[in-house]
Amino acid sequence: MSGSRRVTVTAGLLLLLSMAGSIAVVRRLDQVRSGATLEEVLYISSPKLLKRMSLGYEGLLADIYWTRAVQYFGNRLIVRASHYNLLAPLLEITTGLDPHLLVAYQFGANFLAPSPPNGAGVPDKAIQLVEFGIQNNPDDWHLYYELGFVYYLELKDYAKAADAFDRGSKVPHAHPFLKILAAEMAQHAGDIQMARALWTTTYQTTQDKQIRANAVAHLRALQVDQDVTILEQMVGLYREQTGHWPSAMADLVTAGMLRALPRDPTGRPYRLAVEGRVEVEAPDDIPFIEKGTPPGYQPPPPKHLESQP
C-alpha cells in the first residue's frame, strides 16, 4: 500500500501548500487592485439599466452596492484620502436599485457633503440624493431631517434648513423635535446648542456605525469648543482679579475657580498658552474643533492615494 500512501501524503501536502499560496495571492491581488472593481461604477451610466440587468434581484444587488459604498468610504477615511469620487455614484446606484434603503440616504447626507478627508465634498449631490429619497419615500420624516441637516451644516443655508424641517414635521409620526428645529433655526442657527441638538438627534436616529462615530466626533468637538470658551473666560477673570496671566492651569485650581485640572474628551489636560489662550494638547486627535488650536494650526492635509479615484 506504500505507493498509495505516498500519493495520499504528497497530495495532502500539496493541497495545504497550494491553499496557503492561493490565500496569499488573493491578499496580494486585493492590494494591487484596490478599488478596481469599483471603477466599473463609473462606466455604468444608468442605474435603470443595471436594475433591468439584475433580472429582478435588484434588492440583492442594492445590498451589494451598499456594502461596497460603506467599505469604499471606510477604507479611504482611515487613510484620510483626498478623493471620494466613487461615493456619489455608488450611493446613486444603491438607491436607484432600492429606493427604500433609508440608511443609504443617511450615509449620503452625512458623508457626501463634508469636504475631504471627512467626506466627498459634493453637497449638491447630497441634496440631490436626499431629494430623490423624499420623492420615493414621502412619508419618512428621517429624510427631511437629513435634508435640513445638509443645508444647515455644510451649506449654512438656514432658511432652506428650516423649510426642510418644517416639511418633515408635517409628516405623520414625525419626531416632535423637527417642529422645534424648524422654529429655532431662524433665531439660533449659529448656537452651539443647536449644533449639539442636531448631532445628538443624528446619533439617536441612525443605526449605522460610521454615521454614529461621525456624530460622536462632532459632539466631542463641540464639547471642546464650549470648554475652551469657558476656560478662556475664567482665565480672563483670573487676570482681572490678580493682574497677571496664570502661569499654568493649576493656578486656577489653587485660586478655587476650578475643582480639578480640566481635561478634554480624549482625557488630556487643557494647556495654558500665552496671552491667556487655552489649547488642547493634541489637536490632530480631535477633528472638527474650531477653538483650542494653536495659532496657525492646520489640520493634517488629506492624502493622495496611489489608486485613484
Add this chain to the structure above:
Amino acid sequence: MPAIDILGLEKTYSVGFWRKRPRRALCPLHLAVEDGEILGFLGPNGAGKTTTLKLLMGLIFPTAGSARILGKEWTDPTVKSQIGFLPEQPYFYDYLTARELLDYYGRLSGVPAKQLKSRIEAVLARVGLPDVSGMQLRKFSKGMLQRVGIAQAILHEPKVVFLDEPMSGLDPMGRREVRDLMEQLKSEGKTVFFSTHILSDAEALCDRVAVIHLGELRGVGAVEELTSGVAGKVEIIWQGTMVPASLKALGAECHVTGDTVRAVLAEASQDAAIDALRRERLQLLSVTPVRKTLEQYFVEKLKKSETAGGAP
C-alpha cells in the same frame, strides 16, 4: 510460486444510514492459482465472485487481507502490465472505434508505440473481429463487445488473465470460440482465472475449480478428482423397445427413445443386467459407468454448509 496467491482477502460493507449493519461480501479467502493453469471460480449469482475480482484489480479495497500476483503485491502498479481483465458485461467508451479503444488501452498498458498497430490487428483477428474499422462501439452487438473485451484483455500479452463471466450473452458459436481461445491461452503458458456460474463450461475447460457461496469458499479441487469418483451407477443402452422384467426388478430406471432403451442402474447389478439382456437376445449398444458430475459436487458443496449452520 503460485501465479495468484490470495491471502485472506476480506470485504465487508457497512450498510444502512448510520452504517451499523455490516454486510459480508467476502469472508477471508485463501486461494492459490498455479502458474499455467486454468482455474474456474464457481458460484451462484451474488456469491462474491465479482467482489473477489474487483478486489484483485484494485477497484475496491479489502477490509483485511492481501494478495500476491506473480510474486508482487497486488496493488503494485507494475504488476498490472502483466495482467489482463475482462469485466462482467463490459462497457466501453461508445464514441470510439474498436481500433481507437485498443490503441488507448495499449498506450495505458505500456505497449511500445511501434508494435501497437500490428498487435491491435493481430488481436482483432484472433477474436474474430477483423472488419470493424470506422464503426463506433455504440453500434456493436453484445457478442462483438464481448470479443472486444477479450481483445483488450490480451492485447498487451499478459501472463495472467482474469475473466468475469466471459461467456455471458454469447450464442453457442460464440461460446465455443471463447472456449477455444481460453485453451489457446493456456497452451501459450498463460494462467487463466475465470468466474462463471455455468458448470459445463468449467468442466470442459478448467484444471481446477473453486466453489464459492455467500462469500465463503466451499471447496477447491482438480476437476478430474472431483468427478472421477464413480457415482456407483452404470448406464446400459440396447436396441429395441422391450424392457425385461428382471431389469425392472433390479431397480433400473428405463427410458425408451426411438428404437433404443437407456437404463441406469446400480453398478453392482451390472453383470446381472447384462445376463438378463443376453437371455432375451437383445442387442447391447453400450455399457458406460456414470461419472459424478461437477454439478453434483457443486450442489453438494452449497448444501453442506447451509445445513452445517451456514454462512452469516
Add this chain to the structure above:
Amino acid sequence: MSARIVAIAANTFREAVRDRVLYNLIAFALLLSGAAILVGQISIDIERLVVVNLGLTTVSLFGVVIAIFIGIGLVSKEIEKRTLYTVLSRPVRRWEFIVGKFFGLAGTLVVNAFFMAIGVLAALLYVAHAYHKPDGWILVAVYFIILQFLIICSLTLLFSCFSSPLLSAVFAFSLFVIGSFGDDLRGFAAMAHGLTGLLATAAAYLVPNLSPLNVISSVAHEQPVASQLIVYNTAYALLYAGVALCGAVLIFERRNLK
C-alpha cells in the same frame, strides 16, 4: 507516466469533441457574437463597446456552461458506466487518471475559447473596420477567461469524484456565481465579527476568487491591464486549480468503485 496522462487527456478531449452538444453550444455562442453587432448598431457610438462586452461575456459564460456540462460527468460517468474497470486494471495510477482528465477538459475549453474569441475579434473587425492598439488587451481578457475555465474545470472534476452529475452541476454553478462576487464576500467578511466573521472569512478564501479575472469592462473601455495583475492572476488560477485537483486525487485514491 506522462505517456499515460497524455493518453487519458487525449481520450478525454476526443470524447468532448465527439459530443454533439458541444457544437450546439459553440454555434449558439457565435450567434450571440453576431447579434452583438446588431445590438451595437442601435446606438452608433457604442458599437465597439457592445461587441467587446457582449462578445467576451458570452465567451466567458458559455465556456463555464460547457466546462460544467462536460466536467460533471468526467469521473462519475466512468464510475457509473464502469468504463473505469478496464482502465484501472492497467498500470494507470489513480492520480494519473485525474490529472489526465483535467488536462483533457482544460484542453477542450482552451480550444473552445480560441474559436469563440476568433468570433468576437471578427465581429469587432466588422464594426470597427480596423484593429487599434488597445484591442490587444482583448487577448489578455481572453487569457483571463481561460484561467477562469481552469478553475471551474478543476472544481467540476473535484465534485465529479464524489457527487452525482446533478449535484455537481449545482455546486459548480453556485461556486461560479459566488466566486464572481468574491470581492464583496471578502468585504463582508472584513466587516463582520465573531463567529459570522470567522465563517465568512473562511468562505471568502475557499470560494474561487473570480472577480480579478474579469477585466471585460475595462478592456471594452480600452484600459490597459497591469502586468502585475497578469502575474498574480496566473499564480492564483494555478494554485487554486491545484488545490481542487489535490482534493480530487485524495478522494479518488480511496474510493471504492461500485
